[in-house]
Amino acid sequence: MSTDYFIPVLHSPLSPPVRSPRLILSMKRFIYVCLAVTVTLALALSLATSRAEETLIPLEQVNMASEAGDDDFVDLLGFDDQLWGEAVGETGDRAALQTAIAYSLNYLQTSEAAADYANYDAIPAFTRDRVYRTLARFQQLLADSTSAAELQASVRQAFDLYRSIGVDGQGTVQFTGYFEPIYAASRTPTAEFRYPLYALPPDLNRWTQPHPTRRQLEGSHGQPALRLLQGLELVWLRDRLEAYLVQVQGSAQLQLTDGTIMSVGYAGRTDYPYVSVGRELVNDGKIAEAELSLPAVIDYFRQHPAEVDHYILRNNRFIFFRETTGSPAIGSLGVPVTPERSIATDKSLMPPGALALIQTQIPYSEPNGTLTPRLVSRYVLDQDTGGAIRGPGRVDIFMGSGEQAGDRAGLINGPGQLYYLLLKR
Numbered sequence: 340m341s342t343d344y345f346i347p348v349l350h351s352p353l354s355p356p357v358r359s360p361r362l363i364l365s366m367k368r369f370i371y372v373c374l375a376v377t378v379t380l381a382l383a384l385s386l387a388t389s390r391a392e393e394t395l396i397p398l399e400q401v402n403m404a405s406e407a408g409d410d411d412f413v414d415l416l417g418f419d420d421q422l423w424g425e426a427v428g429e430t431g432d433r434a435a436l437q438t439a440i441a442y443s444l445n446y447l448q449t450s451e452a453a454a455d456y457a458n459y460d461a462i463p464a465f466t467r468d469r470v471y472r473t474l475a476r477f478q479q480l481l482a483d484s485t486s487a488a489e490l491q492a493s494v495r496q497a498f499d500l501y502r503s504i505g506v507d508g509q510g511t512v513q514f515t516g517y518f519e520p521i522y523a524a525s526r527t528p529t530a531e532f533r534y535p536l537y538a539l540p541p542d543l544n545r546w547t548q549p550h551p552t553r554r555q556l557e558g559s560h561g562q563p564a565l566r567l568l569q570g571l572e573l574v575w576l577r578d579r580l581e582a583y584l585v586q587v588q589g590s591a592q593l594q595l596t597d598g599t600i601m602s603v604g605y606a607g608r609t610d611y612p613y614v615s616v617g618r619e620l621v622n623d624g625k626i627a628e629a630e631l632s633l634p635a636v637i638d639y640f641r642q643h644p645a646e647v648d649h650y651i652l653r654n655n656r657f658i659f660f661r662e663t664t665g666s667p668a669i670g671s672l673g674v675p676v677t678p679e680r681s682i683a684t685d686k687s688l689m690p691p692g693a694l695a696l697i698q699t700q701i702p703y704s705e706p707n708g709t710l711t712p713r714l715v716s717r718y719v720l721d722q723d724t725g726g727a728i729r730g731p732g733r734v735d736i737f738m739g740s741g742e743q744a745g746d747r748a749g750l751i752n753g754p755g756q757l758y759y760l761l762l763k764r
Contacts, residue, residue, distance in 0.1 A: 397688040397731035398462050398501040398759060415716045416758075417491040417696060421679070422718075425487055433481065435677050439720045440478050442674035443692040446722075447471045451673065455691050462501065464761060465690040473498065473762040474694055477718075494760065500696075503689075503757040506732030512757045513733055514699040516748030517588055517683070517725070519668040519740040522581045524574045524593035524601065532575035532596075534561045534582040537568050539606040539659040550609040552655045560648055573660055574601060580640055583616075583651050586658035589725070590668040592740055603660040604669050611655040613726040619653050633749025656726060668740070670723030678739030683723035688731050690759060693721050697734065699755025702747045710750055721759075 424431035446452050447467055456467035476497060484490035505511040525532035540546070546567075556568060561579040574593055576582040585591040589605040617636045620626045626635055640647050667675040670683070672691055682695060697719055700712040725735050734757055738748040 395688070395731070396462070396504070398503055401500050401502045401758075415714065416698060417494050417718075418487050418716050419490065419718050420487045421715070422481075422487060422490070423485075432679065436680050436718060437478065437481060439677040439680040439722070440474055440481075440694075442677070443672075443694075443720045443722060444471065444474050444478075446672045446674050446692045447474070449673075452692065455686075459690060461688050462690065464501075465693065465759070469761060470690055470693045473760060474692075476762050477694055477760065497763060498760040499763055501759045501761060503731045503759075505756075506730065510756050511732065511754050512699075514697070514736060514751055514753060514755045515734075516701075516736045516738045516751035518738045518744040518748040519590050519592060520581070520584055520588055520745055521592045521594065521741045522576055522578075522585070523596075524576050525596045526574055526601075528572070528575045532577050534576045534579045535572040536574050536576070536582060536585060536603060536660050538571045538573050538661065540567065540571060543607060543609075543659075546609075548610065550611065550655075550657075552611075552652075553657055554652050556609075556657050559652065561651075571659075573603060573662060579651065580637070580647050585660075589658065590663070600665060602663045602665050602667075604663040604666075605658065606661040607659045608726070609655065609657040611657075613656050614654040615727065616650045616654060619650055632752055634746055636749075668737070670737075672722050674722055676723055676737040677720070678737060678744065679717065680719050681722045681737040682719045683725045683728050683735035683737070684721055684757075685729050685731070685733065686724045689721055691721060694760045695719050695721050696758040696760060697736070697755060698758075699734075700751075700753050701736070702750045704743070704747075710747060712750065712753075 422431055422433040422436060447470060452467055456465075456470075459465065477494070480490060480493045480497065484493060502510050503512055506513060523532075528535070551567060561582065574595075576585070576593075585603070591603055593601040593603065595601055617626070617631050617633070620636060620639060621628050621631055626639060640650075663669065670676040670681060671686065679701070682697065695718070696716065698716045699714070701715050701717075702710040702712045705711050719736070723735070723737065727733070728735050734755075736748070736751060738744045738751070
């Protein structure tokens with residue numbers, strides 16, 4: 340060993356150790372090298388992470404016949420018994436699926452779709468033209484088929500299947516449901532109807548960042564606190580939780596006091612991340628993780644009304660609305676969403692308007708009125724998105740309008756699989 344790097348010296352405990360100038364220089368060089376290596380590794384890791392994020396491939400092509408080792412799973416995949424009402428207690432909804440397909444076909448012919456697909460590069464195989472031809476071919480197969488089994492066989496022969504990588508890279512997708520509530524409301528404020536929904540501020544894009552919080556916009560108890568929203572009230576509801584749930588769902592049918600029906604839809608929002616009130620209740624130990632559902636959240640607040648304001652204020656994302664003159668709920672593509680046949684996904688990753696196939700549990704009503712989850716395979720159209728729907732492992736299923744749709748939507752909270760169909764070349 341060279342003494343340039345280590346020179347033993349004698350020194351008292353009270354005096355600093357004595358080192359040669361050459362040793363000090365060598366130590367400095369060593370430190371500089373270590374720092375350089377650390378910085379280089381940090382930059383390399385950052386670049387690798389950035390590239391991984393930039394090159395996330397959300398879908399992978401799979402073989403439908405050998406998609407899983409479970410024979411029951413394979414047999415069910417693409418077997419949509421709801422179309423012809425083949426399941427006990429169901430009525431067929433083939434016409435509803437045909438309508439949803441027509442909405443996507445109309446969208447794909449618009450300039451908005453052309454722009455969307457010009458910016459969509461997550462999966463190059465999904466071009467606007469090929470997605471359109473996929474839908475047109477499926478539409479014809481749906482019209483010609485006479486049973487779920489016949490359609491399933493035709494689909495397996497005509498289409499390639501692409502599976503979402505999910506939250507774990509293995510295809511596990513978390514499913515939830517959403518709906519369009521129906522609430523009583525008034526066009527004018529009264530002692531009974533005190534909680535407003537607001538129109539989009541015309542100068543929202545000029546608001547300074549960070550945007551006002553929910554407390555600043557509507558006060559601690561749902562009453563206006565700033566003049567920013569004065570004059571933008573569209574309609575008033577009688578319950579703050581109901582007004583908040585309209586913001587969560589993004590649309591509503593409102594039964595006005597004059598006997599007419601008013602519909603409202605999403606128009607814009609403030610720039611804050613979405614915070615789930617239900618998840619906050621779980622985090623605080625108010626609701627068990629296994630029991631989390633919209634009915635459970637509503638029931639909790641009905642039993643603890645004093646806590647409504649406290650939890651609502653945790654979500655600073657504030658939604659603005661527009662009157663939709665009686666039209667059905669509209670998705671992010673500008674077309675109506677169809678109950679149980681439209682889904683919301685992350686549109687930065689998934690092909691807009693495309694034909695998809697979901698496999699998960701959906702609750703159905705029993706003769707005694709209870710809701711029981713059942714594993715199903717359903718053909719759906721990807722026609723919407725949502726503030727909490729981020730990444731390849733999240734899907735929201737539109738369940739329709741009204742109380743029963745809300746009960747069913749609120750119980751959807753579990754894993755499943757998401758596939759997209761693409762016409763074979």
